[in-house]
Amino acid sequence: xxxxxxxxxxLLPIDDVMSVREDGxxxxxxxxxxxxxxxxxxxxxxxEMIDAGGDVVMPGLVNxxxxxxxxxxxxxxxxxxxxxxxYVLPMERKFVTPxxxxxxxxxxxxxxxxxxxxxxxxxxxxxxxxxxALDEAGLRGVVGQTIADFDPPDHKxxxxxxxxxxxxxxxxxxxxxxxxxxxxxxxxxxxxxxxxRVARWADANPGVPVQIHLAEMDSExxxxxxxxxxxxxxxxxxxxxxxxxxxxxxxxYVDDGEIERMARADVxxxxxxxxxxxxxxxxxxxxxxxxxxxxxxxxxxxxxSGNTLDLFSQFGPVSMFQKLxxxxxxxMPAREVIxxxxxxxxxxxxxxxxxxxxxxxxxxDLIRIDxxxxxxxxxxxxxxxxxxxxxxxxxxxVMVDGRWIMRERxxxxxxxxxxxxxxxxxxxxxxxxxARIDGAG
Ligand SMILES: [Zn+2]
Numbered sequence: 001x002x003x004x005x006x007x008x009x010x011l012l013p014i015d016d017v018m019s020v021r022e023d024g025x026x027x028x029x030x031x032x033x034x035x036x037x038x039x040x041x042x043x044x045x046x047x048e049m050i051d052a053g054g055d056v057v058m059p060g061l062v063n064x065x066x067x068x069x070x071x072x073x074x075x076x077x078x079x080x081x082x083x084x085x086x087y088v089l090p091m092e093r094k095f096v097t098p099x100x101x102x103x104x105x106x107x108x109x110x111x112x113x114x115x116x117x118x119x120x121x122x123x124x125x126x127x128x129x130x131x132x133a134l135d136e137a138g139l140r141g142v143v144g145q146t147i148a149d150f151d152p153p154d155h156k157x158x159x160x161x162x163x164x165x166x167x168x169x170x171x172x173x174x175x176x177x178x179x180x181x182x183x184x185x186x187x188x189x190x191x192x193x194x195x196x197r198v199a200r201w202a203d204a205n206p207g208v209p210v211q212i213h214l215a216e217m218d219s220e221x222x223x224x225x226x227x228x229x230x231x232x233x234x235x236x237x238x239x240x241x242x243x244x245x246x247x248x249x250x251x252x253y254v255d256d257g258e259i260e261r262m263a264r265a266d267v268x269x270x271x272x273x274x275x276x277x278x279x280x281x282x283x284x285x286x287x288x289x290x291x292x293x294x295x296x297x298x299x300x301x302x303x304x305s306g307n308t309l310d311l312f313s314q315f316g317p318v319s320m321f322q323k324l325x326x327x328x329x330x331x332m333p334a335r336e337v338i339x340x341x342x343x344x345x346x347x348x349x350x351x352x353x354x355x356x357x358x359x360x361x362x363x364x365d366l367i368r369i370d371x372x373x374x375x376x377x378x379x380x381x382x383x384x385x386x387x388x389x390x391x392x393x394x395x396x397x398v399m400v401d402g403r404w405i406m407r408e409r410x411x412x413x414x415x416x417x418x419x420x421x422x423x424x425x426x427x428x429x430x431x432x433x434x435a436r437i438d439g440a441g
Pocket of ligand 1 (some may be wrong): 065066067213249301302
């Protein structure tokens with residue numbers, strides 16, 4: 001069994017008090033963490049010994065909400081107000097194929113690895129391809145097959161959608177890193193009967209997480225009021241889907257009573273600060289949700305909505321928006337942001353017993369971050385440096401399940417040239433289609 005000892009590290013194990021252990025070490029055996037400590041490190045026979053030179057070593061970052069294949073749409077029609085209906089939906093119907101999903105996911109996986117993200121929850125179409133691509137990249141993933149009633153690219157009927165979910169769950173049963181998930185798109189696109197069916201399916205398939213977009217938009221509020229005389233959380237509740245382990249993305253429009261009901265139901269939230277801000281939507285009441293006991297993780301959303309898939313770009317906004325809401329520097333301290341990006345994000349995905357902190361017995365998902373650049377010096381509070389000054393390019397090494405998937409900024413599992421070339425080819429097709437759409441008026 002391969003053993004690795006990383007020593008002379010600024011170790012952030014993510015414990016109850018968010019301790020910072022200078023001169024720390026972590027000992028990995030096979031796919032798991034064997035021990036952590038400070039001072040003289042153990043030196044097991046045949047172990048790879050790595051002197052971290054004072055770099056930060058911490059758990060890999062957890063992204064609980066993304067649409068990886070949409071990397072191929074990144075930056076498309078940015079300032080066009082109706083870009084969703086003008087370009088995106090028609091182009092998704094025309095161009096979203098298993099191959100497009102594979103190529104887009106690999107591009108997103110490459111970026112995620114370079115940014116120190118080790119676990120990603122995805123929601124898209126042809127999700128088995130996402131699972132296979134994340135597996136190839138060596139990442140950990142929760143891959144959510146979308147079910148929706150707007151004629152999405154991979155299923156004509158809701159029955160077909162459920163068949164895709166069944167196939168996905170079968171394809172990844174027992175996989176060490178890839179977990180299948182069912183993803184009813186949102187209350188307005190998977191009305192109560194479909195959500196109720198998802199709840200029954202989830203009862204019959206324990207251990208398969210459910211992901212949904214919830215309480216995200218004005219138009220969703222309006223739809224729920226018009227069709228049910230209710231707010232989105234109540235519509236999901238009516239369908240029996242407000243259930244333990246539900247991964248709800250966004251949750252901008254939730255009042256105190258709804259927060260309490262979500263907490264009681266053991267719902268978890270994926271917060272997507274940048275994506276929400278860029279769309280002019282609003283700020284999720286993260287502090288209130290966490291105070292009620294709801295785990296909140298930090299998501300990127302799709303790279304069309306938020307542009308980046310690393311969490312460093314999210315950290316500043318996550319903290320700053322809560323400070324704006326509270327008119328004070330106090331809300332959302334730096335260490336809480338890092339907690340959300342690691343252990344709490346893992347809890348959002350129901351994986352906190354396996355990942356999210358550096359504890360013996362947990363899977364060895366960890367990253368090494370070099371904070372020696374002038375931009376990140378001096379350091380008074382390493383958590384503040386991480387969230388306000390560090391960049392994804394400061395991540396040096398990435399390990400998932402005991403395997404190095406990036407060493408000294410070199411991704412080990414994917415071929416950069418091939419990933420970029422394949423993405424570029426598809427983007428050229430998209431450009432031509434946009435020109436055609438614009439030409440047609
Ligand atoms: Zn989303």
